[in-house]
Amino acid sequence: MLQAVEGNLIERDIFIGAKALVPSRLVAVHMPESIVNERRRMAKKTAKKKGYTPSKAHLNLLAWNLFITNVPRTIWKTETVGKVYPIRWQVELIFKSWKSYLHLASMNTKKADTTLCYLSGRMLLILLNYALCPQMRHTLWLKKKRALSLVKLVRHFQALADRWMQAIFQSELALRRFLTRACATAEHLVAKASRKRRTTAQILRASLGQQHESVEFAAVVNA
Secondary structure: OHHHOOOOEEEEEEEEOOOOOEEEEEEEEEOOHHHHHHHHHHHHHHHHHHOOOOOHHHHHHOOEEEEEEOOOOOOOOHHHHHHHHHHHHHHHHHHHHHHHHOOOOOOOOOOHHHHHHHHHHHHHHHHHHHHHHHHHHHHHHHHHOOOEOHHHHHHHHHHOHHHHHHHHOOOHHHHHHHHHHHHHHHOOOOEOOOOOOOOHHHHHHHHOOOHHHHHHHHHHHHO
């Protein structure tokens, strides 16, 4: 089907599931030639290391990004689906930091009251960390044009947990001073590593460069 496509975008109605048959949308977006060539180069390199030859079908599929969603067309147009995916990846990173670095998923408690106390404490820790996240992200981008690493931010405040707790029980002024120093230090520690390819945030900014497109995109995401 993809080999017969004229253009860079195609959508088909499909059903997902062996029994439930959930109505969904399959959206295929043809990638730029530079990305396709790099994908195929990496696929051939991996195949060579493992002692096999990648199939022609596999190499053809590497020219496309495939998305499946059940969000109706009245909310997300075909061309919007591919733009939304990078935002979904940011949500996955948040869940990863909650589970892996704030230990929300690791509980050794058995009694209901103890479990509730543990979860409440962890959720409070998450709230405190992420209350500071938007301003830190904004400041880091304005000053250094660098994206914020959620994982590094969580690690930074974890290392300061004892002093943070002490400041909370002292005074509002002590807490304000602690957070000011902690955030100033964080600017040098929580940026994502530099890399040649653009970050997800940079790709999103580029795709939303025009104001009218940005407003339309925000509307469909919020919907």
